[in-house]
Amino acid sequence: MHRLTLLTAVIALAGSLTFSYAAEPLPAAKGEVLLTVTGEIDVTNAPGRAEFDRAMLEALGRKSLTATFVISGKTHLFEGVSLRSVLERVGGKGATVRASAWNDYEVDIPWDDLKYDPLIAMSADGQILTLRDKGPLWIVYPRDDYSVLRDDLHDSRWVWQLNRLRIARP
Amino acid sequence: MRLTFKNYKAALITLAAIAVLAVSLTFTVWRLLNVEEDLRREETHANLWQVSQTQFEASILAESLARAAAGETFADREQTPEFRLAILISRMAILMDGLQGQVIEKVGALGSLRDAYLQLTYAEPLLKDRIDPQTAQLLRV
Known part of the structure; x- marks a missing residue:
């Protein structure tokens, strides 16, 4: 009986922690806004949107992956933040994420792609990405780890110069 | 009626x-x-699309420089010559890379593309922060 009570308490605590993280208010961006998230989100720090500067993105936890960029054929070590963690931070729920770039490129990323844990890269091979070199943010997929990601469709989702994410319902 | x-x-x-x-x-x-x-x-069409986008971006930079040369101030960072040049440089870099670079080389345009890229990178420091109308006018030529 005690074990059951303890288990219930642990589950309730874990649930409340998860909820509180998603619902935790997002402070206003102090630096240059690198990423704006709109659409079906619960957490905002500006009217109808969530804005992230570099420090806010880095606070979500740095991740890295090694992948080959199909255009150059070169393999790079990308570092940044998980796309999934950004969407979780704003309480995003939807079917697709429309990723838009400073160069006006746009592509829809299905929610299902989050299972591959794509990265929003902020640096490549230790060099911070700048606008002139596919930065400051670049969506990269672990295409070297999953053969299913090595096709034109998934390659088209490597959005460089990313600046906006819009979460849409099914 | x-x-x-x-x-x-x-x-x-x-x-x-x-x-x-x-x-x-x-x-x-x-x-x-x-x-x-x-x-x-589609890979077969991607080269064409990249070339057309680069050409388009070059015309946007030219327009931005023309506005700067006329003494116009930019409310949006996206419209400044510095921003447009960064986008153009990134697009040109894509054209010179890997398989796309091989296609450009096949059509005999890689040399001139590299020259243009180099010239644009030389111009980058001139466009940092704010550009005066005289410099913008010179860069248009």
Whole structure:
């Protein structure tokens, strides 16, 4: 009986922690806004949107992956933040994420792609990405780890110069 | 005006014509978007799409420089020559890389593309922060 009570308490605590993280208010961006998230989100720090500067993105936890960029054929070590963690931070729920770039490129990323844990890269091979070199943010997929990601469709989702994410319902 | 059967028929035909036109226009836009997406994605067309985007970006930079040369101030960072140049440089870098670079080399344009890229990188420091109209005018030439 005690074990059951303890288990219930642990589950309730874990649930409340998860909820509180998603619902935790997002402070206003102090630096240059690198990423704006709109659409079906619960957490905002500006009217109808969530804005992230570099420090806010880095606070979500740095991740890295090694992948080959199909255009150059070169393999790079990308570092940044998980796309999934950004969407979780704003309480995003939807079917697709429309990723838009400073160069006006746009592509829809299905929610299902989050299972591959794509990265929003902020640096490549230790060099911070700048606008002139596919930065400051670049969506990269672990295409070297999953053969299913090595096709034109998934390659088209490597959005460089990313600046906006819009979460849409099914 | 009295509503006669003839008028009623004419109105119906007009409405039907408008509806057909609207459907056709919607279909055209949908097809255009599809074709553009295919151009971006399919490897055979990707080179063409990248080249056209680079050319387009070059014209946007030229326009931005013209505005700067006329003494115009930019409310949006995206419209500044510095920003447009960064986008253009990134697009040109894509054209010179890997398989795309090989295609550009095949058509004999890689040398001139590299020269243009180099010249633009030399111009980068001139466009940092704010550009004065005289410099913008010089860069247009």
